[in-house]
Amino acid sequence: MSNKRAALLLAQLLVCLLALTGCHGSKGLEAFAVPQEFDETQQHEITFWAKNDTNMTQVAIYEDAIRGFEALYPNIRVNLRLYTDYSKIYNDVITNIATQTTPNVCITYPDHIATYMTGTNSVVPLDALFENEKYGLGGSEVRFDSPTQEEIIGQFLGECVLGGRHYAVPFMRSTEACYVNRTYVEALGFTLPETLTWDFIWEVSEAAMTKDEEGNFLVNGQKVMIPFIYKSTDNMMIQMLRQRNAGYSTDDGRIEIFNDTTRELLYTVAEHAKSGAFSTFKISSYPANFLNAGQCIFAVDSTAGATWMGPDAPLIDISEEKLVDFEIEVMTIPQFDPEHPKMISQGPSVCIFNKEDPQEVLASWLFTQYLLTNDVQIAYACTEGYVPVTSKAQSSGAYQEYLARSGEDNDEHYDVKIRASKLLLDNTHSTFVTPVYNGSASLRSAAGQMIEEVTKAVRRKKTVDDAFMEKLFADMTSLYRLDQLAGQGKTEMIGEDDPGPLPDAAVALIAALAGTWILMGAYVLRQRIRKKK
């Protein structure tokens, strides 16, 4: 083989290699680039998939927001599709990524975005849009009073960063609260502490299990009493671990949840589930329904569920004759260290899906930005125990007046709802989020499922011991494929710029190339040696 022929072969191999690797990562859309101008002569129809809390006022606010936006931008039409469940949105988006029929704008959770990002360029990174002088946050050409980036609460905006870039903007924020039947706590001879602790809740809950000779619980005179019900066991485990400074996962996706603290927490859950003092939403039903029927003392649910809590709640899901009158208290979730409370930050964010037409993406961005205006932020925050995500809205006169009118009525100014919002406003500095990467949603599910499994096991009179725990950890690893996640890397490696790991064929080609180089080197060397001779 001559040097020339070898070089030609090498060149051909390189072309093949580049073509092969180039294919990988380019099957999706081109990366979005912000257009110089927004073309207002072009008509756009964008879809917005939104979630509401089975709350028609929220639906009305979305519709109002769309009307207001369309009036400002007559060339953009927004079609609203409503959901009441984040997981349904997640499933539908995943289904639609494959067919490139995703919505334009979508209410979402960062965990879910991490999965969406496995589609090449499927989710639009927003940093360039934020900073765009004309159409960015507070941009000169934006036709409404949009917030600047600095006016979005930094902590909330930070929760939308994946792999060093913003892939969403926060829309609303909430946390969890413990809604307490103070009347029953005091009837049992206890005084509510300033900050609830886990020990206090377990102690009161066990005390509430005493029955009379006819099998009625002494505290409520009914046949049913589950003193402590947790809505989201995912959050329960995550927050307990964080409060104990125990492992959950590293930022790059290494699973740490299967540790001694988790084991210890599960034994405690088992102990109180066995006595009937503790149950979960998945096993028993909505905490609010039990609380309002006088069948629960500590109901932990989102602050965004506050309008369902209490005998005077504007939203009630049980019949009137089942309602029991009691004094309700809205408190932070139980803590291990009350001096240093920790609670989860949650609530909807908004992401934008990429499309072939950058003008359509820009239209989507303008609508997304509109959702951050004071009118939308305050109106939506007032529907539940949410807080607005901009300092601009939080400090506005209208919002401050809303907070000040707590308790004036049992509708817009329902005191439990406003107290829930204030709880988050007062504790924003104590909130946290868990690391986000492709698969973090699975770990989150596993965290809660362990509590569910332990609770079910003791209710079914099974033995919860070390062998049970070992099997549980193994089952969770297998069910949620956590062994496939472990240490697989940050989401930033799965985004638009990095094509991800090379396909097997490319790896084989590189190996062949390396082999060819070695052979060619050996050939050239041999020829030179011959010439010298």
Place this chain on the structure above:
Amino acid sequence: MKKFIAVLLTLSMILVGCAALAEGVMTHADYAAAEIDAEVVVETYVQAKQSWWDNKATVYCQSEDGAYFLYEMACPEEDYAKLVPGTKIRVTGYKGEWAGEVEIVDATFEILEGCYIAEPADMTALLGTDELIAHQNELAVFKGMTIEAIEYKNGQPGDDIYVTASVNGQSYSFCVEVYLTGTDTDVYKAVGELKAGDVVDIEGFLYWYEGVNPHIISIKAAA
């Protein structure tokens, strides 16, 4: 002779084993008497399927002596297709109660020989009585119901529809469960077109959510 005795013994052991298995299967009365969280084994017949997702199926079943709601039963997708109405199955799981709905959870199943399709029973007279709950999950018909309100869960078509209907001056809640009867079904469309004051016969499974809340599968103008 020794061989004959050995075969006989083996056969008798198999028969004893089968009898023990059959003994483990509960009647509906046994099931009703079982405590919540108890392990249960029933043989019953598929009447309708609500959903399949992530190898879990939610199914309405009924036998001659009572009905069962199987919530998120382990079910590979290929087996889900086999669960056509009438199919006999043996279900092993745990008795659970969620918001008043008694159901079998964490279940597995096997398909058996046999077929049964339940006829809807007229339970109009049982509305508002304590007797109604004994028929939980059965296929029922409620006749001469006056529509009071129709409300989409989301305020627009796409999700469940909540129906309030009355008879003899008492109002009752019904639901078009979108996982059971999707937006493209005749019943979903028909219920969406109902107006307050319409008088209808409502057929559905006697589901419970904080009280009776049948899942509607058919609706027609009252005869």
